[in-house]
Amino acid sequence: xxxxxxxxxxxxxxxxxxxxxxxxxxxxxxxxxxxxxxxxxxxxxxxxxxxxxxxxxxxxxxxxxxxxxxxxxxxxxxxxxxxxxxxxxxxxxxxxxxxxxxxxxxxxxxxxx
Amino acid sequence: xxxxxxxxxxxxxxxxxxxxxxxxxxxxxxxxxxxxxxxxxxxxxxxxxxxxxxxxxxxxxxxxxxxxxxxxxxxxxxxxxxxxxxxxxxxxxxxxxxxxxxxxxxxxxxxxx
Numbered sequence: 001x002x003x004x005x006x007x008x009x010x011x012x013x014x015x016x017x018x019x020x021x022x023x024x025x026x027x028x029x030x031x032x033x034x035x036x037x038x039x040x041x042x043x044x045x046x047x048x049x050x051x052x053x054x055x056x057x058x059x060x061x062x063x064x065x066x067x068x069x070x071x072x073x074x075x076x077x078x079x080x081x082x083x084x085x086x087x088x089x090x091x092x093x094x095x096x097x098x099x100x101x102x103x104x105x106x107x108x109x110x111x112x113x
Numbered sequence: 114x115x116x117x118x119x120x121x122x123x124x125x126x127x128x129x130x131x132x133x134x135x136x137x138x139x140x141x142x143x144x145x146x147x148x149x150x151x152x153x154x155x156x157x158x159x160x161x162x163x164x165x166x167x168x169x170x171x172x173x174x175x176x177x178x179x180x181x182x183x184x185x186x187x188x189x190x191x192x193x194x195x196x197x198x199x200x201x202x203x204x205x206x207x208x209x210x211x212x213x214x215x216x217x218x219x220x221x222x223x224x225x226x
Contacts, residue, residue, distance in 0.1 A: 004156075033213045043157070045213030056212055091156050093213075100145070100204070102214060104156030 002026075004105035006092050012111045018080040021108045024073055025094030033093040033102060034067055034077050043091070049075065050097060082112045117201045122221040131188040133220050135201030138182040144205050146177060148186045149214070150197040157200065157216075160186065196224045 005024040013019055025032050033048040047057040052069045060067070064083070069075040079086055089109050093102040118136040125131040137146065147162040161168055161175045163184075168175045174187040188195055200219040 035213070042218060043151075043214075043216035045215070048213050059213075093156070100147070101159045101162070102157075104158065107156050 004092055004094055004103055006090075006105040006108050008108060009106065010109050010111075012113065013082055014113050015083055016081045017112075018078065019082045019086075019110060019112075021077040021079075021090050021092075021110070023075045023077070023092030023105060025075070025092070026103055027073070028096065029094035029103070030072065030097050031095045032069060032075050033095075034075070035091040035093065035104075036088045037091065037107075038088045046077070046090075079110075082110075084112045086110060087112050117203055117217055119199075119201055119217065119220045121218065122223065124223050124225055125188075125191050127193060127224050127226050128190055131191040131195065131222060131224070133186040133188075133199050133201075133222060134183065135186070136183045137201070137203045140181050140203050141205075144203050146175065146181075146184045147202040147204065147214075148173070148175065149200045149202065149216075151200070151219070152194075152197040157214075160199075191222075191224045193224050193226060195222065197222060 007022045031050050034046040035043050036046055037043045046059045047067045048055055049069045065079055067077045089107045091104050091107045093104040095102045145162050145164050148160040149157040151157045161170055161173050163175045163177055177184045198219040198221050200216050202214055
């Protein structure tokens with residue numbers, strides 16, 4: 001089992017640029033979560049999907065953030081335009097709906113200059 | 114989800130048992146106690162969970178008091194690789210659609226050689 005796969009692992013960009021983070025959940029999992037971790041705010045949920053449908057996006061900080069899950073094996077988190085305060089580690093996690101054990105990816109460390 | 118209280122940091126000698134406490138005095142009858150940990154620069158990792166009975170798996174043991182207002186995670190023979198931030202999370206059973214995890218600040222466990 002490859003686990004949750006995220007790409008890129010590191011991203012450095014300049015303010016105003018578009019950033020796209022990618023996630024491949026564990027095969028057979030039908031819930032997917034995006035989290036953000038910063039020193040100030042810790043780990044916080046941004047959005048989650050059940051069966052590819054967004055269920056709760058109340059954690060998405062602004063309209064600059066958007067997430068999609070076009071199929072069961074792929075999700076993206078897009079920031080457009082990016083700002084320095086978006087610098088953080090972004091984690092993707094997946095689980096089967098029937099359980100509550102989430103499996104996290106290695107994260108993408110985003111730096112916006 | 115009920116609020117949890119954990120000590121910010123703890124030390125433990127390598128090879129000894131590490132006992133991490135968690136208070137959750139407002140836990141309700143259908144809420145589970147989950148433990149995750151985050152090793153530096155990695156995504157959170159599920160450890161164990163329980164409702165009211167003590168639980169044990171290959172990683173740890175979970176002891177929940179009879180009144181369920183507190184619990185203890187036990188790492189029986191701590192190694193240097195167990196140095197991490199440990200999160201105690203209380204939440205209801207997902208059963209098909211629970212939301213994401215709410216992480217507090219956790220306990221930074223440092224295993225001393």
